[in-house]
Amino acid sequence: MIAPNLKRKLSGVTSTIVQLIPLQRANGVKIVAMGPGLPDFLPKIGWRALPGLWFKPKTRPFRIWHARRNNEMIAGVILRHILRMKLRLLFTSAAQRDHKPFTKWLIRRMNAVIATSAKSGSYLRVPHTVIMHxxxxxxxxxxxxxxxxxxxxxxxxxxxxGCSGRIRHSKGTDLFVDAMVNLLPRYPEWTAVMTGRTTAENKGFEQALRDKIAKAGLQDRLLFLGEVPDVKLWYRRMSLYVAPSRQEGFGLTPLEAMASQTAVVTSDAGAYAEMVDRASGMVVPAGDAPALEEAIERYLADPAKCEEAGSAGLAHVRENFPLQNEAAKILTVYERLFASTDRPVS
Incomplete structure (x- = not known):
């Protein structure tokens, strides 16, 4: 199996590949990564190894090219359909929107498709398997x-x-700040933080939020921490984690927070609504500022609710969302591909 990563900058897709491959290999799956921006410890091949894909491996009739981006599907189509290499193509889709015609065409060239949530699967027009991260x-x-x-x-x-992620409008950072500006004066035992990078094009967005915080006199209790060395530590320190995104592909941070025994309040962007159960926290409509503030206040007003939801969330994640489950379910798709006849999903 080959997991291409044809994007130099770190992204959620890259993080998924980096976390899954060592676990898959530990379970006996012969998989390597390919592409830039990957850590040295990850087993990988370079472009010079591609001619070897004309020959079948020793124990299988072909290899599987597991794409997660459009450019990786394009590369797979070229390698298999034009260069006639011994490959079968698998695509994992996280997008929650109607795909453009070219993307639909690419997806129809795949031999199998995985959707990372039922919501993302609803936009696919081909047979697929839902495997959540x-x-x-x-x-x-x-x-x-x-x-x-x-x-x-x-x-x-x-x-x-607190909340975590890049500081930008699509992540709902302003919704979090607005809620905190309204709530923190009423709940003096609480402090709020935001972790994550601000890109150059969003510096003005961040500065406007800083000005709003300063005007409210909350500079010491509502803080931008930037990129922290270890975000896992901050999850453990939080009693409540908020994911206020307006848009998401999948969105792992609520799972990371729940695994840290932290209560969560999220929007229904991405796959949030499919990962948070009622005992673990609350889900509100994306972009609905009053609903978000009301949900957060329920926990600020009663910290004991945070403890209850945190314990429930920990149990929920350990039962339903361990990384081992994702790896095992992907393996079943690999095995099904190896056992199938040579036909695309359409």
Missing amino acids: GVDTDMFHPPVTDEDTFAASGLPGKYLV
Whole structure:
């Protein structure tokens, strides 16, 4: 199996590949990555190895090219349909929108398709298998040491609410800031943080939010932390995690927070509504500022609810979303492809 990563910048797709491949190989799956921007520890092949794809492997009649982006589907179509290499093509789709005609054409050239959620699958017009992303429950875990406590942060108050991700309109950072500006004066035991990078084109967006925070006099209790060395630590320090996105592809952060035993409030963007159950937190319509603020306030007003939801979320993630489950389900698709006749999904 080959997992191409034809994008140099780090993305959610890259993170998925980096996390899954070592686990798949540990379970006996012969899979390598290919492309730029990958860590040195990851097994991978270069472009010079491509001529070998004209020959079938020792134990299988062909190899599987597992694409997750359009350009990777294009490369797969060229390798298989034009260069006639011994490949079968698999595509994982996370998009939650109607695909453009060319993308639909590419998808119809695939031998199998995976959707990362039922919502993303609803936009596909071909047979597919729904396999939701999982989370590494060893990497993301509940508080263990004193360093995992809110007190170790040195921030004022007793409880922490936060959100993580790039600072931009689509992530709903402004919705979070607006809710905190309204709520924090009424709940003095709480402090709020935002972790994540601000790109150059969003510096003005961030500055406008900083100005709003300063005008409210909340500079010490509503903070931009930027890119932190270890976001996992901050999940453990939070009592409540908020994912206020207006748009998402999939969105792993609520799973990471729940695996850290942290209560969650999310929008219904991406796959959030499919991953958060009623006991673990609350889901509100994307972009609905009053609903988001109301949901957050329920937890700020009663920190005991955070503990209850955090415990429920931890159990929910460990049962339904361990990364091992995702790897095992993908393996069933690989095996089904190896056993199938040579036909595209259309």
